[in-house]
Every structure is written in structure tokens, then in C-alpha cells.
Amino acid sequence: MQFQNIPHPDLPLEDHRFSKLLGRKNWAKLPPAIRRRFGKRVHRGGSVVYRGVVTQMKMNPAGRLLAHAARLIGAPLPYDLSCLGKPAVVIVTEDVAGNGQFWIRQYGRASGFPQMIHSSKRFAGPTGLEEYIGFGIGMALKVSVEASALLFKSDHYFLSVFGRHLRIPRLVAPGALVIGHHDLGAGKFRFSMRLDHKILGNILSQDAVFEDAKQ
Template identity: 45%
Template structure:
């Protein structure tokens, strides 16, 4: 079943999301995340979350979110993983920093049709760390987080009453004109990113919590980061 705009009410997990049927959403809205969670799930989200994830950034426009990293935990294995991934664009926090400023910038990737996410994390005694990735609306789950050297993480998206949960389904490598699914033993395990709405701050700006967790089936928690951001 679909809603009035043709968006599935309850998308089936065994079917690839069909973005081709929605080449252009009317006006400034971006309905791709709505397609991923279905119109029923979308309607459960707080209005502020729907606005953040339907904001279209084109023609040099960006969406900015400023905040603070409350806590970053790295196990010994997690620290080594972060260092080993440096050649791929340093996709993970490198240090256990807490109480440092942070900023997220979202813009449109005109080449792929996805979104460029740039994250800047301050430091108490070093230069800030900048992490770039591209959210591509592709692959079997309909959403991938792509970093350097053709590595991608396929994500599933779940709508909850207070926000969105992005969970890794599998990892893949793009090379030689093909998409190669990586075996589980060659991956860091399960990655979960949570976007939880926190209402408004004292200045009336929308706020949300960002939580990132990477957990290996044998080594346990590798990384946990908790940060809060405000709309700009």
C-alpha cells in the first residue's frame, strides 16, 4: 500500500527502495528518507526530525549543526581500528575526547545524488579532526555510507517516536565495476547510529542527541560516542 504521493506506507524489507519513481520531490522537500522508513514510520517522527531529514541542500547550500561531544570511548581494539582506517579517510574518532566542540555540515553531492556529511571534532590539545563521508541512496537497503577506497556500509533505517536509528546491515567494496559484499570476518562488526530529538534549547533552537556505537561480536564495544547538537 502507498500514500497519496505514492510512498509505501510500510516498506517491505525484501524489496529494494525504488527512488527512480520519485525523481524530484516538489519544492524544497527531500522525500528519500521518508521512502526508506515508509509514510507510517515517517508520521511517527517528531516534526523537527522530519524537517532535518527532508531538507534539500542544492546550489551550494548547506545545513549546519553545532554542538559538543559529551563523551568518546575507545577500547584498545577500537583505537587500533581507528588508526588502521586512516588511509580510508579517517572515518572514526581517533581520540577519547570529551567536552569538545563539534560541528556537522550536510550538503548535496551533485555527482552521486547523495549527501556529503562533514563532521568536525575539536580537541583540547590538538588540531580538530574532520571526517567526510557520503550518504548514497543506493544498494540493496537503499542507503549506504561511503568512505574512501570504495568502502561502503549498507544501512537500514528505523523510525521511532523520538528519532531515527541507522544500523549496519553489511559492508561492501566497489571495485572493477562491481559491488562486492565483504565477509563478516573482514568487518568491524555492528555499527549503530542514533539521532534522538531533544526538543528546544533556551534559545528556541531544535536540539538532538547523536550516538555512535561500533560493537564487534568477539571484542565487544570498540567505540561509543555521545554528542548533542543544535539546529543553526
């Protein structure tokens, strides 16, 4: 009689999607803690929660204007400088119906409700990874490793209409977005976000430090 090793429904499964995007050589360059975080898939749409605090937040006038204008399409960018030093929470949920993940980022503010940012990562498109923010707007991401950090860099922005992707011209795109995951050891990591415009320079940046999810 043969027995199958069936994982417990509440335990995370192995996830090779990010490692395939990077390739074996680049994946091996990442610290073990980052490989663990991005190498697990939560079973049956369960969620993983990371709690932390915003440690840096900057916006120039152009970044402030863009962040507030983007509130019309669901506020995909942090827009309140008062989130500095406030609690932050990231919730990652497996998209059971599709090949991807749902991400929710919650940033505390000096007053009022926290800002909630929703997005969906899908393993699709010309770069192998796309992030949707709603209203048919998304961006193709390239994944790379630099200085032992896992980086997600915008390749291009697009508008999805009736199943077709229409590229947004770089002239009117918000700029080059780079999101980083930097391991700090002791079960902590730094999330970094930087949005740079070719003419306006660094228009928005944010850092936050999180702790590993408690299993």
C-alpha cells in the same frame, strides 16, 4: 495566465528520500523536528551546519586499535578521546552531481588540528542507502525508527571495484554500527554512534549534542 511557484534558490526544498525509505507509517512516528531535519534538501549544493559538543566518548583497546588503523583510509572513526567536551560541527551538503549528500564531521581535540571525517551518503544499493568513506570502502545502511529516534544500522560492508560491490565477510568486518538521531526538544538533538563486535563487545561509542542550524 498561470504562475508557477518557483522556490527561492537559497531556501531548502522538500526531500522525500528518507521518508520513502522508512515508509509513511514509520515516518509519522518520528518527532516533527526530526522530520524537518531529514525532510529538507538544500538547493544547488548549499550546506546546512550543525554546531555542538561531544558529550561521551569511549573506546576499548580493540576500538582504539581499529580507529587508529583506519586513519590509513582517511580516519572514518573518531580516534582521540580528548574530543570529549570539545566543540563538534556537522556540515551536510547536497551532492548536485549524484543522488545523495556529502557529510563532514569536525571534532575538536585537546591539541593540534581538529579531526575531519568525510563521507558520502547515496540513495542506492539493496537497502536503498549506502555510505562511502573513501578508497572504495562503504557500507549498506538500513533505516529504522526506535523509541522516536531515527537509526541507521549497518547491514553489510563492501569494497567497490570497477563498479562492482564486493561484500566484506562478516568475520573480518569491524562490527555492527548503529548511528542514532535523537530529538531533545528546544532545537537540539543528540547524535549517537555505537560500534559492537560479536566477540569484542562494544569497541567504540560516541555521543554529541547539536543545535539546529540557523536559517
